[in-house]
Amino acid sequence: MFVVIVNMRVEPGKLDDFRGALTENAEATRREPGCLRFDVLQTTDDPCAFVLHEIYRDEHAFFHEHRSASHYPSWKAASAACVVPGTHQNTYCVPAELLAPGKQDHQGR
Template identity: 35%
Template sequence: MSEAKQNRVILARYKVPAANLEKVKALLQEMQFLSLQEEGCLVYQPHQTVEDPCTIVLYEVYKDDAAINAHRDSDHFQTIALGQIVPLLESRAVEILSQF
């Protein structure tokens, strides 16, 4: 299978100040609802780590690279994720994974 046709997984790790946690969680629920309506988004699931509830890990699966690009270009990603969530974070790390 060519790489361009493989599912892609995104793991995003957010460190959220305690004062912003409930707001970020609410915004992520909105992102989840909107992202799952995208044709290429197969999974969009936020998680909190057990050891530190202020650490959120997003697990996302997309059909291919084009689906990731469509997600990143979407109005909800631009306005909610980048415009509202990212400014509330202490840190953000994003990895894109492929199967081997």
């Protein structure tokens, strides 16, 4: 299992465009065989702040299958046009038991 948490802040005047692109991306991603879960969260105190919680079968499903999916380039372009520069952050996680002594993390360490 490989988890991706994405935090981003959207330009206030671009919320409608962003929501449309995000909806298309979420629906397409949920249909990917390697996607186990894709949640879209909008913070309650800031309508321009979003969190994506994505769970994939493994790293390959995210880094290779998801990022090479036919819908990904349009999502990448739309998010680049709508997200406030410098506010997009990806955090990559694996279940803690996979990082136990003697096991490697996703970068082979």
